[in-house]
Amino acid sequence: MSIQELWLLLPVLIISAGILALMLQASWKRSCYLAQGICLVTLFLALAALINNYPTDLKTITILFEYEPIGGFFSLLLLMVGISVALLQGPYMGANSKEVAEEFYLLLLLSCLGAMLLVMSRHIGSVILSIELMSLSMLAILAYNRERKLALEGAMKYLLLSGAATSVLLMGFALLYASSGQMMLVDMLQSPMGLMAKSGFVLVLAGLAFKLSLVPLHFWTPDVYQGAPVNSTLLLTTLSKAAVFALFIKLILLVPTDFEADMVRMLSWMAIASMLLGNWLALQQQSLKRLMAYSAIAHMGYVLVAGVIAMGIDHSLVLEGVSYYLLAYLVASILIFAVLTLLSRLDDQQDLEELPQLQGLFWQHPWLATIMTIAFLSLAGMPITIGFIGKFYLLTLAVKLSAWWLVTTMLVGSAVGLYYYLRVIFTLFAPAKSDMPQAQAAYLSKIWIGLIAASLLLLGILPGLLGDQLRSILSIG
């Protein structure tokens, strides 16, 4: 390993150093402010390091990792999520919580590390290690409040089912390895594929589809989302989805041509089922967390459409579309969960999540309600928000490929989605009830949320601002 390679690994190394520092700090002097500070400094340093030597072309780092523009963009998204969660955890937990504070930041950094490594992986070993590093530390975060029974239920379900999904993933990789004798993802999929390799590839995609909660493998999503503390749900719905999708799309783009038609058929059905079922089941939800869980299923279906298209036409435009759509989804999710987090407390038995509890939020907390409204409009794909541009990209691509089934389902799904998103927005503006929850006074987090909300609108109004950049960022133009 040369100095050059170490230099490219700098963001990851900074996060690892931050993890060590946090461990030492927790054993030396416990202080939640110090822990949050170390965590934030680490994440911002990693962000600076990543921006400073942003990858312009594909560089390999040993046989395990690679450093390329798309991975770099996903890493930016992951760091943005990590910073949001770290900022929100302070007010959510409060200064004198019953739970210990430092370990949350430790686990957060560990899962960020896993996610960033996953985006960079190019070898079976690194994929397995990083995906498990990410999901296991996330599992601990999901059950962070030890008093909540629902959190325990959700974490237990996630543990058992994700263990099963991991075993499917392992079997798939083992079959691919057995038929090709290669451990690198690229080499593995370039050798001729027999029946064994094909079934192995399907198993791998199934294992990843579980983490993305695509339809036949989505059953765990609503329960885990509802049970977990709301800040942990934010991490689950953004970090793991973005990182796993980066790997998913990398694998899809490597599919050999003779296997493409079958894969297109399989993934199209998964996408259609996810969009329809996710939107349909979200209609009846009273709990905002469950609603977001089903909407996450639907949105993963939309992103999968891009994956399907990627196999059909040239990759560069599709990657741009996927990046834009995921950015829109992440930004909106961060905003919605951030508002819920600011209104809830970790020590309570329940978070603020039922729709009636949010009735009339606008009259009590106008800014929070406005931000939530913008975020929901963006998820629904309304103009002047970034979500509209994301949907526009995907629809244009799907029309270009004449994938009419996908286009129809996307439109139907969006129409149904609009209904339940608007229901939430109407609730926010309904006449207020007397007992409204008090928001935490956390100026730093509020400034950060405000920045993200502003960028959501700015990129929605001036999509060219990022659109042109994005092409050069992903260096495909």
Added chain:
Amino acid sequence: MTVPIEHGFVLVALLWAIGLVGLLSRKNTLFMLMSMEIMLNAGALAFILAGSLWQQADGQVIYILILSIAAAEVGLGLALLIRLRQHIGDLDIDKLDEMKG
């Protein structure tokens, strides 16, 4: 006498199916964790088989990685198990089923 590689993969499939049936039919969480472990080990065994097929040590390296991951997973699982026991005084997973919809 060498064992044909197909027999090995049949064993893997059997182990995996045993784990899956256990995971689905058991009510005791401890046994569910054990079933999950069997499933993970089936995957690990498949890597050893594939490694021996190609005469490479890589399969065994991955096996060791999987072993450590499975240990971490079970460690977390047992921690949750203790919480479960303190909440409901039982390891029956059905008593935990509250969320619907």
